[in-house]
Amino acid sequence: MKKLFVLLTVLLALMPAAVFAGGGKESSGSSDGPVTIKYYTWEDSAHKPLIDAFNATHDDIQVDAEILPSANYEARLNTLLAGRVEMDAFMEKRQTDMFVQYNNGYIEPLNDYIVEGTPADGAVKAYESQMVYNGDILGIPWRGGAYYVYYNKKVFDACGVPYPSEYIENGEWTWDKFVEVSKALTNAELGTVGSCIYIWANGTMFIEAQNHKPIIDADGNIDFDDGFLRMLQIKKELEGAGAMVPLTDMKVTGTHYSNLFYNGNLGMLIIGEWFPGQMTTGERDGLLNGFTAADYGICRLPCDAPTYTTLGASTNNHVTSYSKNKEAAYEFISWMAGPEAAAIAAGLGVLPAVATDEVREILAESIPDDGTSLNYFLEDKVNFTPNFGPYGSATEAMIDTFQESYLLGNIPDDQVNAQFQANLEQIVATN
Numbered sequence: 001m002k003k004l005f006v007l008l009t010v011l012l013a014l015m016p017a018a019v020f021a022g023g024g025k026e027s028s029g030s031s032d033g034p035v036t037i038k039y040y041t042w043e044d045s046a047h048k049p050l051i052d053a054f055n056a057t058h059d060d061i062q063v064d065a066e067i068l069p070s071a072n073y074e075a076r077l078n079t080l081l082a083g084r085v086e087m088d089a090f091m092e093k094r095q096t097d098m099f100v101q102y103n104n105g106y107i108e109p110l111n112d113y114i115v116e117g118t119p120a121d122g123a124v125k126a127y128e129s130q131m132v133y134n135g136d137i138l139g140i141p142w143r144g145g146a147y148y149v150y151y152n153k154k155v156f157d158a159c160g161v162p163y164p165s166e167y168i169e170n171g172e173w174t175w176d177k178f179v180e181v182s183k184a185l186t187n188a189e190l191g192t193v194g195s196c197i198y199i200w201a202n203g204t205m206f207i208e209a210q211n212h213k214p215i216i217d218a219d220g221n222i223d224f225d226d227g228f229l230r231m232l233q234i235k236k237e238l239e240g241a242g243a244m245v246p247l248t249d250m251k252v253t254g255t256h257y258s259n260l261f262y263n264g265n266l267g268m269l270i271i272g273e274w275f276p277g278q279m280t281t282g283e284r285d286g287l288l289n290g291f292t293a294a295d296y297g298i299c300r301l302p303c304d305a306p307t308y309t310t311l312g313a314s315t316n317n318h319v320t321s322y323s324k325n326k327e328a329a330y331e332f333i334s335w336m337a338g339p340e341a342a343a344i345a346a347g348l349g350v351l352p353a354v355a356t357d358e359v360r361e362i363l364a365e366s367i368p369d370d371g372t373s374l375n376y377f378l379e380d381k382v383n384f385t386p387n388f389g390p391y392g393s394a395t396e397a398m399i400d401t402f403q404e405s406y407l408l409g410n411i412p413d414d415q416v417n418a419q420f421q422a423n424l425e426q427i428v429a430t431n
Contacts, residue, residue, distance in 0.1 A: 034062045035328040037088035040080065041065060042073040045281040046143075046274070046348045047091070053344055054335055061328045071254075081106040087320050088329040095130070095313035096392025098138050099218075103390065108319040109136035113330045119338035123353040127314040130388060133218065138318065141353035142336040143345065145312035146273045146383060147206070148376065149299050154291045155192050155267040159185050164268070164299040165372040175207065178268075178302040179234055179243075185267035186243040194243035195268040197235060198257045199250050201387075201399035202311065203270070204231045209311035209384045210303050218389035220428040222421065229416045232406050239407060247407055258282065261296075264289035270301065272312055276349035276377070280366050293366075298373040300381075309382040314353050351377065394427045 041047045051065045066087075068076055074094045080087060081101060092098050101107050114120050114137060123141045124131050130145075131137055149164055156163055161184045167173040182194030197203040207227030208215055215224045238244030245260055258278045261269045269275070276298070283293040301310055317333035319326055335341055342352035346362035355363075355378055367374045387395050402423065405411050411419060 034058075034060050035325050036062045036064050037323075037325050037329050037332060038086050039063050039065050039329075039332065040068065040077060040087055040090040042068050042070045042091070042093055044070065044274075046277050046345055046350045049348060050142075050336060050341055050344055053340070054332060057340070058335075061331060063332055081320070084322055088323040088325050089317055089319050089333055092139065092316050092318060094393065094396070095316060096388060096390075096396065098316065098318065099133060099390035100393060101318075102133060102136070102138055105321055107138055108321045108323065108326055109138065110140065110319065110330065111135075111137050113327075113334075114140075118334070119354070120334040123314075123337035126353055130313055130385065131316070133390075139316035140333050140337045141314035141316050142333070142341060143315035144273050144351040144353050144355065145314040145385070146310045146351070146381065147202070147270060147301055147312050148273065148275070148310070149268050149270055149301060150261065150275055150279075151268045151297050151299065152261070152264065152266060152291060153295050153297055153370075155185055155265065158190055159187055159192060159267070161185055161267075163297060165297065165376075168300055168376075173300065173302050174304050175230070175234060175302045179238060182238050182243040182268065183241055186241065188242075190265075192265045192267060193245060195238065195270070196245040196250075196257060196260050196266055197270045199247050199400075201396040201403075203235075204228055204399055204403055205311060205386045206270075206301055207231050207304070208386045210301075210305040210309040212309070212384050213386060214388075215386040216389065216391045216395055216424055216428065220391060222424045222428065224386075224420070224424075226417070228420060229413065232403060232416065233413065235403070236407055247404060251404070259287075262287045262289060264291050273351040273377075274315075276351075276363075276367055278349075280349040294368055297368055297370055299376045307382060309384050311385045312383060313385050313388060391427055391431055394431050395424065398423050398427060 047067065051063050055062050074097060077090060078097065098107060114124060120140050124137055127141045131139060131141065151164055153163065161181060164173060167177055185192055185194040205215065207230050208224055211225055211227050213224045213227060216222055235244060235247065239246045257269060257271055260266050262282050279293045279296060282288050300308060303309065317336055319329045319333065323329050337353060339356065342354065342356065342359050343362055345352045346359045349366040352359055360378055364374055367377055402420065406416065
């Protein structure tokens with residue numbers, strides 16, 4: 001964190017003339033003062049520091065940020081876009097929403113802005129399969145995308161269970177092993193619970209991703225296997241054994257996954273690449289109960305496939321099609337994908353879209369120094385994200401209710417695939 005403080009101090013002291021990254025187009029600034037762009041995002045420990053750093057180092061563009069609550073950000077953003085509320089750029093929280101937003105004419109394609117060899121170009125190419133639709137570049141990634149297992153070493157030690165890294169090294173870190181370890185970490189006397197897979201639809205897609213099944217692709221083709229059913233079965237088995245935090249409990253109480261881990265009695269949490277930043281914030285704010293940020297580890301997802309695969313969409317920024325300051329908005333979101341922003345993000349424990357050697361060095365200060373966590377966090381990996389396309393948002397909403405109904409015992413195992421297929425066909429037919 002010392003490096004982050006030094007970096008922010010330097011940024012605040014700098015006064016460079018802003019250079020537009022879009023190939024020499026002039027900024028829309030004037031002699032009357034800087035252009036102010038309206039930017040929408042949600043509450044997150046990394047977002048405001050990035051915005052503040054940009055404002056401190058640019059005298060021709062200033063970002064007026066509207067920071068909304070995280071819980072209902074997706075719905076509010078879509079409502080604001082539909083109403084054409086003043087907005088020059090925005091950050092996407094549910095990445096599949098961008099396809100509908102694009103089809104509705106709210107997103108500005110960036111093909112004519114991005115120049116080859118710039119940071120924005122590098123970030124787009126790193127996630128090209130997610131960012132290009134109908135030949136148009138829909139946005140610019142600033143944060144990478146990958147899911148991991150985060151684990152509390154104190155819970156493992158108390159229960160006498162080896163860390164997941166040992167199973168990975170021995171080629172044993174399968175989904176069956178995950179179930180076994182979750183049960184072994186569940187101890188009523190100690191008050192420990194084995195694992196948590198959060199309520200989101202992504203939590204049903206891990207095995208489908210590792211089998212490289214798209215569920216629904218961008219052209220509306222349906223392709224899934226028994227991986228969806230297997231993930232539901234894993235959740236149901238562990239919930240029934242008291243070894244997984246129940247989905248319905250999390251929904252009813254509105255409990256955030258970070259709080260579950262902060263409580264200090266959860267063995268494993270499967271969540272995305274942003275979580276190290278939340279651990280840094282949790283320790284800073286005194287939220288960790290009975291352990292410190294040095295007491296957790298990071299490793300791969302369990303995987304039965306021969307080639308390790310994770311999933312996760314990058315977090316992107318977009319320019320609105322109706323913005324009056326498109327070039328200035330592009331300059332800001334391009335900066336978000338560049339080296340200065342990447343260094344700040346890494347200092348906050350966030351994985352940037354492009355991880356350079358400098359990023360690795362900075363992340364080493366916030367990722368647990370246990371000889372394995374940083375390597376697993378930054379290792380080269382296959383990322384296959386199912387359900388990524390114009391049908392994605394509707395499919396996620398369907399899965400949200402489908403998995404809850406299954407876990408409540410309303411859908412028998414032998415009916416899961418047929419009902420899931422029928423629901424997917426209905427989505428393709430009506431969207």
